Amino acid sequence: MSAETIETNQFAAMQKRLQTLTKVMTTQAPLALTAKETVWTLNKAKLYHYIPQVPKEQRHPVPLLLVFALMNRPYILDLRPGASFVEYMVKQGYDVYLLDWGVPGIEDKNLKFDDYTLEYMPRAIRKMKAVSGCEEFSLLGWCIGAILTSIYASLRPDDGLRNLILLTAPLDFSRKEELTFARWTDEKYFDVEKVLATFGNMPAEMIDYGAKALKPVENYVSNYLRLWDNLENPLVVESWHAMNTWVTDNIPLAGGAFRQLIVDLYRNDRLMKGELMIRGERVDLGRLRANLLAIIAESDHITPPCQTEPAVAKIGSADKEIYRVPGGHIGIMAGSGAAKRTWPHLDEWLAQRSK
Amino acid sequence: MSEEQGGKKVDPTEQLLAMREAYMNVWAKSMGEMVNTEAYAQQSGAVLDAFLTVSQPFKASLEKAMVNALQQLSMPTRPDFVSLAERLTNLEMRLDDMDGKLDRIERATAKVTTSAAPARPKAASPAKPNRARPAKKKARRGTK
Numbered sequence: 001m002s003a004e005t006i007e008t009n010q011f012a013a014m015q016k017r018l019q020t021l022t023k024v025m026t027t028q029a030p031l032a033l034t035a036k037e038t039v040w041t042l043n044k045a046k047l048y049h050y051i052p053q054v055p056k057e058q059r060h061p062v063p064l065l066l067v068f069a070l071m072n073r074p075y076i077l078d079l080r081p082g083a084s085f086v087e088y089m090v091k092q093g094y095d096v097y098l099l100d101w102g103v104p105g106i107e108d109k110n111l112k113f114d115d116y117t118l119e120y121m122p123r124a125i126r127k128m129k130a131v132s133g134c135e136e137f138s139l140l141g142w143c144i145g146a147i148l149t150s151i152y153a154s155l156r157p158d159d160g161l162r163n164l165i166l167l168t169a170p171l172d173f174s175r176k177e178e179l180t181f182a183r184w185t186d187e188k189y190f191d192v193e194k195v196l197a198t199f200g201n202m203p204a205e206m207i208d209y210g211a212k213a214l215k216p217v218e219n220y221v222s223n224y225l226r227l228w229d230n231l232e233n234p235l236v237v238e239s240w241h242a243m244n245t246w247v248t249d250n251i252p253l254a255g256g257a258f259r260q261l262i263v264d265l266y267r268n269d270r271l272m273k274g275e276l277m278i279r280g281e282r283v284d285l286g287r288l289r290a291n292l293l294a295i296i297a298e299s300d301h302i303t304p305p306c307q308t309e310p311a312v313a314k315i316g317s318a319d320k321e322i323y324r325v326p327g328g329h330i331g332i333m334a335g336s337g338a339a340k341r342t343w344p345h346l347d348e349w350l351a352q353r354s355k
Numbered sequence: 356m357s358e359e360q361g362g363k364k365v366d367p368t369e370q371l372l373a374m375r376e377a378y379m380n381v382w383a384k385s386m387g388e389m390v391n392t393e394a395y396a397q398q399s400g401a402v403l404d405a406f407l408t409v410s411q412p413f414k415a416s417l418e419k420a421m422v423n424a425l426q427q428l429s430m431p432t433r434p435d436f437v438s439l440a441e442r443l444t445n446l447e448m449r450l451d452d453m454d455g456k457l458d459r460i461e462r463a464t465a466k467v468t469t470s471a472a473p474a475r476p477k478a479a480s481p482a483k484p485n486r487a488r489p490a491k492k493k494a495r496r497g498t499k
Binding site (some may be wrong): 107216 | 372375379382383386387390391392393395396397399400401403404407410411414433436437440441444447448451454455458461462
């Protein structure tokens with residue numbers, strides 16, 4: 001092969017790499033494609049019902065409601081065909097619902113955990129019960145969604161909740177030396193009121209920076225090097241594109257809820273101390289009676305295992321299990337290993353309790 | 356691009372990648388430790404505080420000026436929209452409460468209809484339709 005041909009081939013290959021790079025950096029991947037219908041809305045919140053894909057006789061009768069964090073889009077649970085937890089669960093015969101909190105506007109700056117757990121969740125659950133025709137249900141909460149579901153399950157233990165799944169649940173804030181967020185948001189350095197007086201809600205950009213700054217090299221350098229190294233591998237590029245679309249699609253956190261997260265939880269650990277008050281009711285994790293599965297990501301830098309394990313011990317359920325998975329905060333549910341480890345275990349555990 | 360070295364093929368690109376990986380790991384570890392220090396928390400807090408100290412009064416005065424200008428032009432302002440949005444959410448909640456009540460009524464009616472259903476085949480005899488009536492009345496009572 002002549003030197004000129006080699007040069008031309010190299011130029012064409014480089015051009016193709018640059019085209020792929022431009023595409024994944026400047027476009028949004030098609031996500032959240034599992035067929036669904038909207039069955040309920042309130043303010044910005046929506047309840048989606050995923051269309052069943054298996055015959056009725058093969059379906060589990062108890063519906064499953066997914067509740068994700070407040071400051072990220074919930075479609076991480078339905079990322080892309082073949083790599084979607086929702087799609088997997090629908091195919092396993094579950095009647096799946098997803099509560100999307102929506103994007104809070106300035107008019108929602110006073111929304112608190114109180115509103116989310118005692119106004120929005122009970123209404124969405126009521127609608128889910130009406131649509132599914134089943135009085136019992138399972139609940140899956142992830143990250144801050146796990147805080148909300150734990151609060152709800154503790155305050156309303158007789159509402160028909162049969163199974164509770166907590167994913168990377170930040171419930172215990174006592175070991176401050178292991179929590180970088182707790183250090184950053186300490187009252188010595190961080191003025192919550194000043195932030196909220198300026199912005200109303202906690203801006204999405206600040207939340208995004210906070211999450212990425214926990215692992216700056218991985219998020220700002222290694223992540224892009226990984227893409228560059230694999231630009232000729234369509235599988236890696238597709239997966240990277242989907243994840244990048246989700247990671248860059250941030251939403252603000254309602255001011256009231258952010259204040260509670262920082263003051264009540266990060267600074268004062270009120271949930272574990274049994275001092276957290278929601279609309280005048282004390283949240284007692286000991287009152288929670290649903291069957292419990294707590295999934296912990298062993299390399300989670302956002303919610304380290306020490307935030308979940310002690311809380312599980314406090315929860316009053318008779319049937320409880322902790323399942324540890326190798327991986328990070330998001331990777332255990334949306335990474336390449338999720339379909340091999342987390343999802344099958346979750347399905348196995350839930351299937352036995354959804355008859 | 357590989358070279359023979361002691362009978363073994365050596366790929367310089369792979370060696371460079373391995374070196375880069377090792378360097379990245381060390382860098383990531385040291386940066387991870389650095390952001391988890393009191394000094395970093397203090398510095399980032401100070402930067403944020405300086406930003407807020409400068410931007411808050413500017414933002415507040417800009418908002419005030421905008422409200423005044425819009426009011427002079429008889430145009431709705433942001434607080435007007437916020438209050439409207441809050442009222443709409445309250446209305447939505449009322450509607451949702453009503454929807455909940457309707458669901459309960461539907462369920463109660465369905466229960467009554469189901470419990471009254473076995474009486475239907477017997478309705479062929481002339482005396483029995485009367486028996487079915489109380490059930491219908493019950494259903495009506497349930498809807499109130």
